[in-house]
Amino acid sequence: MAAHDFDPLAARSDLPAAPILPEGATLNAGRPLTSIPGPSVIPERVLAAMHAPMPNIYEGALVEMSERLLAELPQLAFTDGEAFIAIANGHGAWEMALTNTLSRGDRVLVLESGRFAVGWGNQAAMLGCEVEVLAAPARRGVDPAALEERLRADGGHAIKAILVVQIDTASSVVNDIPAIRRAIDAVGHPALLMVDCIASFACMEFRMDAWGVDVTVSGSQKGLMVPPGLGFVWASQKAIAAHREAGLRTAYWDWTARMGGGAHYMRYCGTPPVTHLYGLRAAFEMIAEEGLENIWARHAVMAHAVRSAVAAWSAPGGLEFHIEDPAARSNAVTTVLTGGVDAIRLRALAEQEAGLTLGVGLGDFQDRAFRIGHMGHMNPPQLLGTLGTIEAVLHAMGAPMGGSGVAAAAAALSGALHAGRVTTAGMRGG
Amino acid sequence: MAAHDFDPLAARSDLPAAPILPEGATLNAGRPLTSIPGPSVIPERVLAAMHAPMPNIYEGALVEMSERLLAELPQLAFTDGEAFIAIANGHGAWEMALTNTLSRGDRVLVLESGRFAVGWGNQAAMLGCEVEVLAAPARRGVDPAALEERLRADGGHAIKAILVVQIDTASSVVNDIPAIRRAIDAVGHPALLMVDCIASFACMEFRMDAWGVDVTVSGSQKGLMVPPGLGFVWASQKAIAAHREAGLRTAYWDWTARMGGGAHYMRYCGTPPVTHLYGLRAAFEMIAEEGLENIWARHAVMAHAVRSAVAAWSAPGGLEFHIEDPAARSNAVTTVLTGGVDAIRLRALAEQEAGLTLGVGLGDFQDRAFRIGHMGHMNPPQLLGTLGTIEAVLHAMGAPMGGSGVAAAAAALSGALHAGRVTTAGMRGG
Amino acid sequence: MAAHDFDPLAARSDLPAAPILPEGATLNAGRPLTSIPGPSVIPERVLAAMHAPMPNIYEGALVEMSERLLAELPQLAFTDGEAFIAIANGHGAWEMALTNTLSRGDRVLVLESGRFAVGWGNQAAMLGCEVEVLAAPARRGVDPAALEERLRADGGHAIKAILVVQIDTASSVVNDIPAIRRAIDAVGHPALLMVDCIASFACMEFRMDAWGVDVTVSGSQKGLMVPPGLGFVWASQKAIAAHREAGLRTAYWDWTARMGGGAHYMRYCGTPPVTHLYGLRAAFEMIAEEGLENIWARHAVMAHAVRSAVAAWSAPGGLEFHIEDPAARSNAVTTVLTGGVDAIRLRALAEQEAGLTLGVGLGDFQDRAFRIGHMGHMNPPQLLGTLGTIEAVLHAMGAPMGGSGVAAAAAALSGALHAGRVTTAGMRGG
């Protein structure tokens, strides 16, 4: 493997030689960092809120808090529709979405652009739906024109629902949901548009009503910064109407019972997820304090820094972007192809020797790809710590590198440090 | 101010333009990082151990744990002497050391090499000792030859104690304690050698008995990774003998009562510091698991990376090392002079806009210096996150920079990532 | 309302008069206690284990821990069958049990003895099963003879599954599962015996294989001492065989995918419930340290003390047991009828003025009943604190009382304090 040809240590010539770390010693003896595309880093404030004794679950403060959370959820999705909290992971939320809107034999169109929409479609198939997959071009996002063409051919409106992910956590693509909606509207097709926002919610812009989304699905463990264990589903009025006719409804997922008005436990079909609700409360407070649109902007800057690093590292036989279209690279996760570099070894070295966990390349990718999660509770020290450690590992492996990715990322972030508003009052304590 | 002339973003030319962060938004919305020279980062394991209800303090598990901690402390200092835990900060531990060994009117020689030995000497003066200061050359460590010369002049052995710090947290110098011992021995002077290891303990090599140290002082909040609130003092047999004659002894600090054998609370002159002891227990376990010599080696590698960064950044009108002698730069903290760059603004920008707290320049330094703490619970993501964020701030301020410090540090660390022992078994989960 | 006629303060005549608590003050200013029949008190050790950052979820320590937990679950149920962890509450676990073993149109026999078996049956009905309810006599447990008679009439074996709870959390009855099995065997009926152990697991004896149970269902938040959010299902080989033919299977609940061998996330149909698994790990360690049979014995003693208290309090117009048959009163929860005493006011007073949360009377009971949870992590101070506070509230309400329940409970517990093994070594610290 050709070594990189840049020498970041040129300036160091006056320093003593580098110390040798004995074989028995390790640098992996600090605060571990997990930069995977979910579960994301859980804020200490959320963990602390979850460290709490059990309350009265039938009445009082817990019930009030739970009702407030349910009332705030639609606002986060920019919808006037209903929101539901499922004690489940994202796959459970998928099932809640499908069983509440569809019936056996319904045709479902899956817009493939990685791994996850297909997984959702497989669930629909197991529930007895007829599932058809429309694949995006390799290493690209969903093509709205191809969707429009397919829908135009469905003059009888056999297709009842269209499943798509906003961000595919495996490929790291982001799909253009408004364009997909426009394609549907262009042919006046009545199918429900169901969007998986598991990896994008509270990371990238999403406006359910304005974008004409009928069912939105998400989970707690990514942009929402809460450990895995909660799934979220939002339903438009059109989806609620479909729900009334749906043949796949089951008691655990059923929206009607969860819509409120009866005993509070019916909101969760049983005992509420007390501990996770405490965490969610804290996360919602943090989101409100920062502002959802500011969060999207932060993710854009951080993602740009990651992409600056990958571009700098890129070299023949070495790293490159998995998603070729710059506009289709998501702001929450970046999948990096590693060329001739052993990606499993790269991740192992980062985790075992430096305390950094990176995302596995999913499916066919695992030997030749890794993923960087840059979603949720992440600031410059975390991001640059992640990128710097990857770079140290690339050096250690002798991987080809075009230049310093972490240096590029530091420069890329610098424009977003608002020097103008910094205050130095009271900073003379020493 | 002249801008830096390296362009880390050259490789990025194919990327879309950098997104603008709105004025109301911030990147400071992740896990804060505090890279100051103490309190250092407290491991989650230590914080969790401290999150505990109160025990029986007169008997049982707490007493047994406390006795084990007291028994292990001498091993960490490589001494056969006695160890004491004071509920106090480092200044309290200083007072314990002085009051247990000295009497009013005793002459004390302070070896100045920054700020802290002088502070310790001031305490001795307030207790009624006669204090004399022997200053090191500017931006350098203690000169053993000058000490030898001074002691040679003290034929009557008026000097009863010599106070020195191993690492001065303000200047970031490390003093050569064995050389200082040799200087004392060269003239056969009987004064007690008292060493402040507050900023060096469990960071850099220290061998109390082998190095002929009589009294060692440390605190919980630096290399020992426990929040501030405990001071530690170790006493050689020679110091214990001096203690029996000392006129400054008081009940709270008194070693005789604390040496054990009576009721357990006498170990602490009253209620033991339960919560901190739980934290110390966890920290000692972590130290035992990693190995003290491995910890020293890790600090050496990490410090070398920091120095590689500072060397790379160094530029006329910009950053430079405060300590000029490469051999006298400590492995726990690095004081960086900032030339024409406003150091207070630099720290404010890092903290308020990026979530990174850096150490204040102490005393005269505060406008033109900052300090990087690299002690204790620190791994590559933390260190490179620290250095990368400093670099982003330097870019944002338009500071002169010779090159990328974080790129240099990543390269410098890479040699210590032991690729050979990494295992990839079981790493194909996706 | 007739006041009680015992005077526990007779001996106090030499004391000063009781101080008056000002209207603005409250006694509710200490550590709250929740003695409800689930969620039970979560041990601090479990909460601490859950206070942890996110790990690598695809490989390494989390996966190993998860596999160990799945391997240990069958041992806790005394079965050689399979165990599954659902991210769900108990109602979700019900749905996992039903969808994996039944098909649309299957007949299900529900053995009613309170509220919960009926709820489970309602889920089966919504899934398309034909549900038939066989009710127990009022305030009693399931009658095995009635079951035997019903099954004898089902010569064609139309009944595919029999649903029963071991303990009904509402009525507090405990059903005799071995006797129910014997009734089934007496007619050689092949229906699956499905037992809800949500309120009994790790509280009362349960031996799945020895008792001929085919499907067992439980949840995390009662005897297992972990916050709500996990459901557990165990399946016998007969149940697994039925699963292969079941028509109601869905992807989220499906046992086949969860049985292991593939990627680890398939164990949970998606992202694993990391935080709850950490809690479960701690709870399993506590259970192993105490021993499951010892836990059952502890619950028996504690429940006996509760019953001693209720018996002592019992008075015309006042409190009495809901379950009339002493042998059918469970060891995990006790439902107390309150006669002429306002049960809602009683609970409100305990919670708002004293910091004790009691279980609501479910369904028709709520005005005239409350429930005491005595399951899981509970020792004499908690139990006697619960009972003493109830007694203080009864005094405050002027409720009829036959005698002191908490005095009776203290006496009842005393026989289980093993004076013989107590050690006083090292207890002279003062």
Added chain:
Amino acid sequence: MAAHDFDPLAARSDLPAAPILPEGATLNAGRPLTSIPGPSVIPERVLAAMHAPMPNIYEGALVEMSERLLAELPQLAFTDGEAFIAIANGHGAWEMALTNTLSRGDRVLVLESGRFAVGWGNQAAMLGCEVEVLAAPARRGVDPAALEERLRADGGHAIKAILVVQIDTASSVVNDIPAIRRAIDAVGHPALLMVDCIASFACMEFRMDAWGVDVTVSGSQKGLMVPPGLGFVWASQKAIAAHREAGLRTAYWDWTARMGGGAHYMRYCGTPPVTHLYGLRAAFEMIAEEGLENIWARHAVMAHAVRSAVAAWSAPGGLEFHIEDPAARSNAVTTVLTGGVDAIRLRALAEQEAGLTLGVGLGDFQDRAFRIGHMGHMNPPQLLGTLGTIEAVLHAMGAPMGGSGVAAAAAALSGALHAGRVTTAGMRGG
């Protein structure tokens, strides 16, 4: 030993026989309860606040919080004087009080009424003061008349300071501080009145200025509900004036440096006790929310319940109050003499078999006394759990008992449950 002659189980005759707890099993498997006279129960809110990473200690939020705490401390003592926070236990705070106000050779008068004032006096003696002890009658509080007589004999005002405790944690006596002040004023004696409120602060009424106290000492771990590790000293203007002349001053304890205006670390003579300050912040919030006078009233009611229990238990050969004068029994701790009952065994049984830790009898008392702490964060479930468990242990030991103490305590508390303000709105959740 004669057994008790009351039978609390009489009403239970229809219940099945008590289950036997196997030898290998234990009831000690729940949430441990520590009812000792300090460290008291730490609220979860305080522990959670302490579970926090290290901040910038030179500037910003930590410094602001610290200054607020220092500003609020005088209000809690009802003084216009100065307050100081020492990183130390109560014995350290004693030393801060003495060294800041006295000189070698000064005469100090100790008002003995247990163990602690004498201990404080011993510290003064070691510092070089002349210490004289005026002892209270056995099992009683300080006699103001005797003090007045002694002071009248000190016409030359040789006595510079009078040391007294408000509550002696060993004997559980409460002294009448206003009466002591009146005795001093009756002879116009200028000695400083120095009061140890370690066991009484935030438990019983204390008004420093109104009561003419010159120096007040307390600690974090009792009424202030924070783990041990902080000492507090308040100084009147008269004490501050004495401080300026005091010869015993040392750097660590010195008030002048701690009075503010310089660098913030001088408030603590070095690194501030970050973690404890976070806990103290939470505790102060809780105190403000409840109200200090309400807290005193709660302690009065709870102590009355404890005394009702002890009175009920009292029997020849069995338990009795250590303090004979009902008016001199403190509201924070109760020392119980155990007559023919082995007190060490009693405590061992409670702790090892039931999870309840009781206070050791200090000094000569330890075989024949134990102490009940009822200070700080304590509500009816905790108090009645404590008393009920003691009663179970007394039964198990066959100790003589006049009647049920826990039944008496439940009745005694009932008058303080404000039935009138309870709300039942929203309590029909089931």
